[in-house]
Structures are given as structure tokens and as C-alpha cells.
Amino acid sequence: MPPAYDPGAVEEKWYGYWEENKFFHARVDPEKEPFCIVMPPPNVTGQLHMGHALDNTLQDILTRWRRMQGYNALWLPGTDHAGIATQAKVEEQLAKEGRSKYELGRDKFLERVWQWKEQYGGRITHQLRKLGSSCDWDRERFTMDRGCSQAVLEVFVRLYEKGLIYRDYYITNWCPKCHTTISDIEVEHLDKPGHFYFIKYPVKDSDEFLAIATTRPETMLGDVAVAVHPDDRRYAHLVGKTLILPVADREIPVIADEYVDPEFGTGAVKITPAHDPNDFEVGQRHSLPQLQVINRDAVMTEEAGRYRGLDRWECRRQLVKELDARGYLIKVDDHNHAVGHCYRCSTVIEPMLSKQWFVRMKPLAEPAIQAAKDGQVRFVPERFTKIYLNWMENIRDWCISRQLWWGHRIPVWYCADCGEVIVTKTPPDKCVKCGGTGLEQDPDVLDTWFSSGLWPFSTLGWPDKTVELAHYYPTSVLVTGRDIIFFWVARMIFSGLAFMDQVPFREVFIHGLVLDALGRKMSKSLGNGVDPIDVIESHGADSLRFMLVTGNTPGNDLRFHFERLDGARNFANKIWNASRFTIMNLSDFTPGPEPRGEVLTLADRWIRSRFQEVAEEVTRNLDRYELGEAARILYEFTWNEFCDWYIELAKPRLYGRDRDDRYTAQYILADTLRGTLELLHPFMPFITEDIWQRLPHRGQTVMKAPWPVPVEEYRDIPAEEQMDVLMEIIRAVRHIRSEMNVPPGKKADIVLLVIDNGTRSLVEKWVGYVETLTAGRVTIVPSLAEAPEQAAHAVTRAAEIYVPLKGLIDIDRESARLAKEVSVLDRDLAKIRGKLSNEGFLSKAPEDVVEKERAKEAELSGKKKAIEDRLKMLGR
RNA sequence: GGGUGCAUAGCUCAGGGGGAGAGCACUACCUUGACACGGUAGGGGUCGUAGGUUCAAAUCCUACUGCACCCA
Structure with missing residues (x-):
């Protein structure tokens, strides 16, 4: 490899x-x-x-x-x-x-x-x-x-037969570039700086003016009314009167409609039913005509009079100029507003009147709302339910016809002779009503989302x-x-x-x-x-996948950083090398009987126990769609436990002379690695398959390997606690070595003072771990008549550590280091003692929490005392 | 205007009522026979602000500020 x-x-x-x-x-x-x-x-x-x-x-x-x-x-x-x-x-x-x-x-x-x-x-x-x-x-x-x-x-035919599909002359979103209608949700609203134009509309046979405000002055050529709120006292006297539309010189009525917001603009709204969806509805309520002044290329129509043939923006410029020149323009304010754009081509949408097919949404939405409410369909994360419901509850009919050629052609035929509308799955050859053969299929296709x-x-x-x-x-x-x-x-x-x-x-x-x-x-x-x-x-694909799935939580956006990609690649490489190590040491290995009982070392029992927990946690997190969390757990287990500790502790056994011990190490190593690869497989399918195939395995592919299920029998809490004790000692020794600048290659003598008999026999049994992982020679003692002065000192829960460093110890520096430790301990102790002297805490906090605090207090104060004794001994 | 999310180490982000975490970056040391895409040790955060609930709040609640997104 x-x-x-x-x-x-x-x-x-x-x-x-x-x-x-x-x-x-x-x-x-x-x-x-x-x-x-x-x-x-x-x-x-x-x-x-x-x-x-x-x-x-x-x-x-x-x-x-x-x-x-x-x-x-x-x-x-x-x-x-x-x-x-x-x-x-x-x-x-x-x-x-x-x-x-x-x-x-x-x-x-x-x-x-x-x-x-x-x-x-x-x-x-x-x-x-x-x-x-x-x-x-x-x-x-x-x-x-x-x-x-x-x-x-x-679906089309069934919905039509149920009366849920209809054709109507309606205002829809028209994209002048794509040359098709698009549905409401295909319109992207972008906040754009624009202007608010205030324009005077003279009242007929009067000197009075009614001022309106609009963001789209060019549509005034299609105005058919001005609306005010029915309760608006300012304009009550004008309702029913007639206005003279400037420039066009047409007469239009003043109407009252609830739709108008009296607070917005001047409180008077020009109504252009052919070019604004809200105005369209107002127009329908009041039976107003629809005057189309903009065509499908977004160019002004004949109805626009002198302005016909002009592009909509050019028309706006020229029209505003004219209004200003003729004294109709009151003012122009800067105004940011949401402008609808085509989600495909970003062209500004033109609301346009046309005959289109629609799906009647209310009856369809109701069960869909119910389904989300009573949990037939569940959103993860849950908050998206609300977003969905909010939309469903305010749904409008869905425009499904598109003026395109590519798509599902609408299955509707029109009879040229009698005008019959035929909706059918199979193309008809004659009119069902009059028998005429002049049938023409609707030219439009259906919305892709249909x-x-x-x-x-x-x-x-x-x-x-x-x-x-x-x-x-x-x-x-x-x-x-x-x-x-x-x-x-x-x-x-x-x-x-x-x-x-x-x-x-x-x-x-x-x-x-x-x-x-x-x-x-x-x-x-x-x-x-x-x-x-x-x-x-x-x-590599595995790195990309791993990067995409980690450091992210469901529903949240994710930034793409190449550094994170490197991290994922490094992880793949770490897996590769841990496997390379394992496989290199498996050349003479054929899996036989499972090692049990005394042949298992503490590290074996520990890693196997940890693996059960990891399998359980990973599964639990996948179950709740916390894929990032599951991946993180696997990352940490693989790197920080399997590689950093288990492999390191397996090395001497693999290189040693004890055949049985070597076999046990090989067995647990291969077994744990294979299990880890299986857990990792969904995330990183390629590398896991490649290595799994090289390891002892059953079956054709890791894809079909049974998902690891935690085995209760392998859980071993004592082993985990004992490993913790040893790891703490090892870390403390390493810390001292590093602080004291002991060269990594140099063997150091280490004295472990372990007073508790049980703990001492544990440390004695697995002292090899300490020696291997700290490059040290360890002496374990139950008591110290005289602690060495020329030694660095540290305290763990289980042991006091002395690393004699003749000539290398600067007593001042060592004292300062220890004093700093004491001050950190003091700070922590103050917090804990504060809690323990709080009556409320003692009576109301759960017992195990109180017990934990007590134990912590004992541990830290013991540690502090040991360090203080050491300081005293050093003469400080 | 309505809604949602986010605000935690220099950067990117996890976590989530009882000891502040990871990766990257940074510092020191190490070419140790799986891996320098590496190892060991380390520095670094009043967990956005102000209140509230609680024995206990980074975590729950309220308000506010800033940013992002969605809807109208």
C-alpha cells in the first residue's frame, strides 16, 4: 500500500x-x-x-x-x-x-x-x-x-374533470425575454433603488387635484380609475367624481376600495388592471375595463397613444419629463422597492393579462395543510413546517400553462367549428360535440413543476x-x-x-x-x-462528501472553504495510514477464535467498549438526521482514540515475542478497524470499501455488511475508567517533559507515587503503557521517604509524579510553574466551594450533581495540597 | 410590514440548564520503522447587549442591536 x-x-x-x-x-x-x-x-x-x-x-x-x-x-x-x-x-x-x-x-x-x-x-x-x-x-x-x-x-384530465383546472383570462407574470408566463414563485423579488413619483390628477369641472403616488408612472396610460380607502375622510368628497387622466386626457372615476392603504403614499392609488395584480382584483370588484398599454416584448402598445412603440423604461423617462413640463409632477422621492425578476433570466417581470390554465389550489391545499399539522409528513428541522404552512395557507391559484414548446403539451383541443373544449388523454380525431374535424390542440405546455x-x-x-x-x-x-x-x-x-x-x-x-x-x-x-x-x-469524492456533511447542522447554510476540504482529505489519509499499519501487521493473521478473558489487555477492552458507544451514538445521530454530528463522532474516535492511543499501544505487542498477545492485538485491531470502516462507509464509501476488501471480511462488499450494532457484552466501564487513569498520568508526564524541554529521544526516569493499593496494582500491571507512550522508565512506590529535590512534579487523580532531572531543573522555574497550578486550582475550588456552601444548591440540585461537585472538591483540594507540599519542600 | 435563522477562540463552525469544544491558523519541540495530508505539548473566549426564570444560564424566556434569508 x-x-x-x-x-x-x-x-x-x-x-x-x-x-x-x-x-x-x-x-x-x-x-x-x-x-x-x-x-x-x-x-x-x-x-x-x-x-x-x-x-x-x-x-x-x-x-x-x-x-x-x-x-x-x-x-x-x-x-x-x-x-x-x-x-x-x-x-x-x-x-x-x-x-x-x-x-x-x-x-x-x-x-x-x-x-x-x-x-x-x-x-x-x-x-x-x-x-x-x-x-x-x-x-x-x-x-x-x-x-x-x-x-x-x-392528472390533468382528472383535475379538469373535478373542476380543479380551469382556463381564464387573468393577470400573470410575464417574462418579456423568455416569452412565457411564469408562476408566482418563479418570480424573485429583489430590492432595487427606485423612485416614487407623485402625480396630480385634475378633478373634472373643478380646480382641485387628486395626488397619487406610483413607482411605475408608465402604466398610468392604462389607468382606468383612482381608488381611495372608503373611510378616508380626506377624499370622501371625491368618491364618485371624475378625474381627467393627464397626458392621455381620458376621464376616469374615483372609487372607494378597502385595498387602499391610507398611510401609504398619498392614500390615493391609480388603478391599472391590465398591469398590476392588485389593481386587477380591484378592477374586477368594480367592473372596470382592462386597458393593455404594454405588449409581450415590454413595448408600449397602440393604447399608449403617442408613446406607442417605446420600450417601457424609455416610455417612463419621456412620460415623466412630459408630466413635469406640464406641471403634473409634484415630486419624485427615492424609494427602494421589491421588483419582480424572472428566476431564470433576471429580466424584470411584466404583469400581463392573458388567457392561461390554472389549478384551483384551495381544495388541494386543505388536506396538504392537515397532513403537516397532524404529522403525516414531518419536517426536519421542525421549523420548516411553519414556512410550509404559511405558504399553503395563503396559496393562490397556480398558473400552469407555459408559452414554450419543450414540455408536456396541454391535453386540450379546441373545435374550430363549434368552439368545444375537449380535454382528453388521447388525441381526438373529431369533435365530440359537433363531429367537426377542425381540432386544434392548445399550443402551450405545462409548468415543469406540474x-x-x-x-x-x-x-x-x-x-x-x-x-x-x-x-x-x-x-x-x-x-x-x-x-x-x-x-x-x-x-x-x-x-x-x-x-x-x-x-x-x-x-x-x-x-x-x-x-x-x-x-x-x-x-x-x-x-x-x-x-x-x-x-x-x-x-477525492470521499473528502468532498465528508467536508459537506461535517461542521454543519440541518437546515443551516454551509460555507465552502478549501481549508475544510483539506481537513477532510487529511482525515481520509489518516484512515488510509491507520489501515496501512494494520494491514502491514496482519500478513500472518488468519482470524480464528475470538480472544476472551485474561488475554485481552486493558487497551483491548477499552477500545472495544468505546467502539460500542461510538456505534450507538452514530446510529442515534443518523436516526435524528444529525449527520454532521455522526460524522464528527467517527472522526474523533478514529483519530483521537483508535490512532492516537490504541494503535500506539498495539505496536509493542505486534513487534513482541508473545504470539498469543500478538494474535489478540491483531484480532482487536482488525476487528475495530473493520467496524469503524463500516460505520464510516455511508460517509466515505470509496476508501472504506477499498480497505475493507483488504481486511479479513465476510461478504462481497462493505455496502452490504451488516450495520454495527452495539454489543452489550463488550461494554466495559471499568476498563474505560482505568484507561482514563493511565491516560491522565501519561499526559502529565508528557507535559512535564515538554515543559522541561527534555529531548523526545531521551529516556527519562519517572517515579509514580501511588498510595491507594488497588490503583497501584492497576498502574503496576499496565505500567508498560506509561513507558511506551512517554519514553520513560517508571518506578512505582507506595510512599516516598524523601522526594527528590531535583525533579519536576505533577499530580493526577491516581498518582503523584516525579520526574527527576538532575541538573536540568531550575528550582525557581519549577516553583513558578507549580505556583501557577495552585492558582488555577484555587480559582476552580472557589467556584465549587461556592456551590457547596449554597443552601439552595444542596437542597434543590439533583443528588448526583451535588455528589459530583463534592468529589471534584475532594480531588482538587487533594491535588492542591500535594502541590503545596511540593512547593514547601522546594523551600517556597 | 410579517416571518425564520444566525451572533461562541484570529478564521470557519459544532455544542447546548450543572467542569467553555473542534478544525484551520498560531507558538515550542520532534524526519520515532502507519501517516509531515504526521506526532507531542501549549497559548488564545466576561459564549452579541440588557433584563427575567432557576439552587444553577453560553444553553430557557423577553426585549434590543447587527447580519443573512424568505414572504408581502
Whole structure:
């Protein structure tokens, strides 16, 4: 084995081995308890980013862990057709050829997109493999494959038949660049510095003016009224009067509506139903006309009169100038406000009137609210329940039609002859009403999230009644980022309830975002993204995974620091070398009978006992989704206990002449290491497999090794306490050596004064530990007639330590060191004695806490006395 | 405007009612036959501020300040 771990070769080798042997494949087995995760499908033509890396690492850890625990574990992968993003990419490609999708026509264009999908669709799944994802590739799905498309048709038709899908002329968010409507949650509100324009609207046949305030003056060309609050005394006399709209010179009414906030602006609001969602609703309440002054390219329409043909921003500039020149502009204030942007292209959204398809949300949301409230679906961390509920309870109808070509085409046909609307899964050849053949399918496609909302059951075979669906639905847990709770999680929940009568997953494990080192979101425009594939190539997939999962708590964001990545790589290397040591010393080892009883050394009993606790703690933390905590426990056990102590103490036994003792050491070493690798496997699948295969083992792969379960019989509290005693002595001696600048190579004489007989026999039995780990020669005595003057001194719970250092001791320095110890002890003692003299503490604190304080007091005061005696002896 | 999270060592972050933790960085020593991607020892924090609950608060509660995010 090479002295440093080289992930490159190892990773490819083992992933191939796993995949070829179908270890990821889950067969339905009614005898075994199912565990199922459906992968949040990444964009089929996208590439892996850190968010994916985190999300899939977490899923893989859970899946590998449950699989080892014996569950029938299925992690179902797949990709998403990502309507806008994919279509935009292909359009870009066409543009480079100097062509447009219109030139090609719909069918040819779609052929191109499918070609693109074939070409790039494998990229991200290939990258997921590099990460080590143990998903069942035999069951890989795509939101536009036949099954998923069938599910989409089924759902659309059923919802339509239930009256939950309708088509309406409505105001929606229009992206002038993507040329499609987008849903409310696809709009990103960004605070932008802007202006608040105060404009006078003259009252007809009067000298009076009504002042309004707006952030979008260009929309005034489409104003059809001005609204004030019904209780607003300032304007009560104007309600019902007519205003003359400046510039346009149209007459518009003053109306009263509760929607108006009298405190905001002037308390009078211009109403533009065609270009503002709130105004739209006001307009409906008051039966106002809808005047469209901005078109789909965000250019002013004919209705804008002189301003027609101008871009919306240019129109604003010129119009404000005119208002000012003609005396209508009162003032312009600076004003920061949230402006809606397209989440895909960041263009400012234009609220636009158009005919669209909607899902009626209220009836669907109700059971979805109930499900979260009574725990059918549980969020981890819990606080996300509130965020989910808040959104669900205030939900608005969902606009599902998109003016795109790439996606699930809406299964609706219109009869040219009689106008009949036909909603059906199979394309009709004639009108069901008039028999006419002039049928035309709705040109729009469905929102991508419409199909991904069905993902947990469409991928398991729905609408067919498959065995997979019966076995794995509801799935166990959904793992996803907190940024798509609304987009996706919510939609899966109400869809699942609507079509499966059960929640799609019992738990939702939410994680944060991966930020850059400065705490900024990683984004293409900032160029601050770190490519997981680069990281895997430089540091290995295991290091990336370990780094992503540690030092982080569920739901919180995580900053990406290369230093932490180095730390994870160093840990992998530490594992590698501990294993290298073990394997090098196992050449003549074949596992035979388990060593029992007296042949076990204290260190053997200790490490084995500690391992049981670690197995228990790791499992407990995985159970509560504290993956970072589980990883931390393994890190500390491996490094600080197994490597730093157990391996060091095993060395003399491995090199010694006692064959039985060597065998015992080999046995415990191999056993503990193998167990540790098994616990580490879900986190670091590659390195653990590579080493596990080199150790004595049973089975084809660590992936299918049984998850370590704590063995009560191996728990050994006395051994742990005794090891503590010895470790404390060893640390104290090392401390002295270091303080006194004793060269590491030099053997030092050590005198241990151990008064208690039981403790003394313990220390006598395992004195070798002290000698090995301190490079010392130890003498143990029950009493000291005369303590050596030329010696450094320390006190532990069990022993007083003297390290004679003839000629090396500076009495002044040693005294000063001891005096400092005393002052530290005094400080601690004062705190403890304060507690112990507190009546309330003694009567109200639990007994074991009081007892602990008493014991501590005794220990520290004993220690203090010993040091003071020593100081006295040194003549201070 | 409403909501959520965060504030702990120089940096990044765990922890969470009874002795302040880790990694990195820092200091000193060490090329010891697993590992310098290493070892040993060490320095460093009134746990954001102010109240409250409690025998006991970094931890629970309230308010405030600052930062981040979400929603309107």
C-alpha cells in the first residue's frame, strides 16, 4: 500500500464493481422493510453543482446506512426536463447557427431538443456516479419519459374533470425575454433603488387635484380609475367624481376600495388592471375595463397613444419629463422597492393579462395543510413546517400553462367549428360535440413543476398499480434544499394526497445552501461557484462528501472553504495510514477464535467498549438526521482514540515475542478497524470499501455488511475508567517533559507515587503503557521517604509524579510553574466551594450533581495540597 | 410590514440548564520503522447587549442591536 491515499484510481474501480454487481439495485421484497428516497431530479441538461453534491451526499448516506441496516433500500434517480432552461439552451445553440425556433417549426425544434437531451442528458448522471451515489440506475426516470408523461395526462384530465383546472383570462407574470408566463414563485423579488413619483390628477369641472403616488408612472396610460380607502375622510368628497387622466386626457372615476392603504403614499392609488395584480382584483370588484398599454416584448402598445412603440423604461423617462413640463409632477422621492425578476433570466417581470390554465389550489391545499399539522409528513428541522404552512395557507391559484414548446403539451383541443373544449388523454380525431374535424390542440405546455410534483408516484409506476408503488409508497424521506420547499415539496404533498390518498413521504429533510467562502450564494453571474467535479479530481469524492456533511447542522447554510476540504482529505489519509499499519501487521493473521478473558489487555477492552458507544451514538445521530454530528463522532474516535492511543499501544505487542498477545492485538485491531470502516462507509464509501476488501471480511462488499450494532457484552466501564487513569498520568508526564524541554529521544526516569493499593496494582500491571507512550522508565512506590529535590512534579487523580532531572531543573522555574497550578486550582475550588456552601444548591440540585461537585472538591483540594507540599519542600 | 435563522477562540463552525469544544491558523519541540495530508505539548473566549426564570444560564424566556434569508 502506498503511503498516501490516492482516491482517483480507487473510486473508479469500486464504483464500477458496485454497479456491475447491481449492488444498488433494489428488488421488491415484501419480507423486508422498505426504505425509499426519490432523488430530486436535476435538470437533464445541467451539470452538477455544489447544491447537488450536498443534496445527493445526504441521500446517499441515508440510503447506504439503511441498506446496511437490512432495509429494502431504494434510491430512485432521475432527471427533469426543465422547460425554460433547456429550451433556452437549444435556442441559444440555434442562434449561433443564425437560426430561430420559428424557422424550424415546432416539430423540428423538439427534435433538436431531444437530440440535445441525448447528447448532454447523461452528463449529470455520470457526475452523480463520480460522487458515489448508490442509486438504482436500473430504475432511472425522466419527467418526459412515457410513464411520467402518462401520469401528467392522467392528472390533468382528472383535475379538469373535478373542476380543479380551469382556463381564464387573468393577470400573470410575464417574462418579456423568455416569452412565457411564469408562476408566482418563479418570480424573485429583489430590492432595487427606485423612485416614487407623485402625480396630480385634475378633478373634472373643478380646480382641485387628486395626488397619487406610483413607482411605475408608465402604466398610468392604462389607468382606468383612482381608488381611495372608503373611510378616508380626506377624499370622501371625491368618491364618485371624475378625474381627467393627464397626458392621455381620458376621464376616469374615483372609487372607494378597502385595498387602499391610507398611510401609504398619498392614500390615493391609480388603478391599472391590465398591469398590476392588485389593481386587477380591484378592477374586477368594480367592473372596470382592462386597458393593455404594454405588449409581450415590454413595448408600449397602440393604447399608449403617442408613446406607442417605446420600450417601457424609455416610455417612463419621456412620460415623466412630459408630466413635469406640464406641471403634473409634484415630486419624485427615492424609494427602494421589491421588483419582480424572472428566476431564470433576471429580466424584470411584466404583469400581463392573458388567457392561461390554472389549478384551483384551495381544495388541494386543505388536506396538504392537515397532513403537516397532524404529522403525516414531518419536517426536519421542525421549523420548516411553519414556512410550509404559511405558504399553503395563503396559496393562490397556480398558473400552469407555459408559452414554450419543450414540455408536456396541454391535453386540450379546441373545435374550430363549434368552439368545444375537449380535454382528453388521447388525441381526438373529431369533435365530440359537433363531429367537426377542425381540432386544434392548445399550443402551450405545462409548468415543469406540474410533472415533478408527481415524481414520488409517477416514478414508481403510477397510474398503473405496480408492486413498486405498493411496496415503496409513501417513500421514507425527501431530502432537498430549503429553496424549493414551495416549488416542489408543497406540490408533491398535495399531488400525492390528491392521487394516492397518502403523503408522498413521511419526512422531509431540509438542508441549507452551499455558499462561497464569503457567504455569498454560488452563482454563474458571480463566477464564485466551485465545481464538485474539480474537487473530486483534486481531493477525492470521499473528502468532498465528508467536508459537506461535517461542521454543519440541518437546515443551516454551509460555507465552502478549501481549508475544510483539506481537513477532510487529511482525515481520509489518516484512515488510509491507520489501515496501512494494520494491514502491514496482519500478513500472518488468519482470524480464528475470538480472544476472551485474561488475554485481552486493558487497551483491548477499552477500545472495544468505546467502539460500542461510538456505534450507538452514530446510529442515534443518523436516526435524528444529525449527520454532521455522526460524522464528527467517527472522526474523533478514529483519530483521537483508535490512532492516537490504541494503535500506539498495539505496536509493542505486534513487534513482541508473545504470539498469543500478538494474535489478540491483531484480532482487536482488525476487528475495530473493520467496524469503524463500516460505520464510516455511508460517509466515505470509496476508501472504506477499498480497505475493507483488504481486511479479513465476510461478504462481497462493505455496502452490504451488516450495520454495527452495539454489543452489550463488550461494554466495559471499568476498563474505560482505568484507561482514563493511565491516560491522565501519561499526559502529565508528557507535559512535564515538554515543559522541561527534555529531548523526545531521551529516556527519562519517572517515579509514580501511588498510595491507594488497588490503583497501584492497576498502574503496576499496565505500567508498560506509561513507558511506551512517554519514553520513560517508571518506578512505582507506595510512599516516598524523601522526594527528590531535583525533579519536576505533577499530580493526577491516581498518582503523584516525579520526574527527576538532575541538573536540568531550575528550582525557581519549577516553583513558578507549580505556583501557577495552585492558582488555577484555587480559582476552580472557589467556584465549587461556592456551590457547596449554597443552601439552595444542596437542597434543590439533583443528588448526583451535588455528589459530583463534592468529589471534584475532594480531588482538587487533594491535588492542591500535594502541590503545596511540593512547593514547601522546594523551600517556597 | 410579517416571518425564520444566525451572533461562541484570529478564521470557519459544532455544542447546548450543572467542569467553555473542534478544525484551520498560531507558538515550542520532534524526519520515532502507519501517516509531515504526521506526532507531542501549549497559548488564545466576561459564549452579541440588557433584563427575567432557576439552587444553577453560553444553553430557557423577553426585549434590543447587527447580519443573512424568505414572504408581502
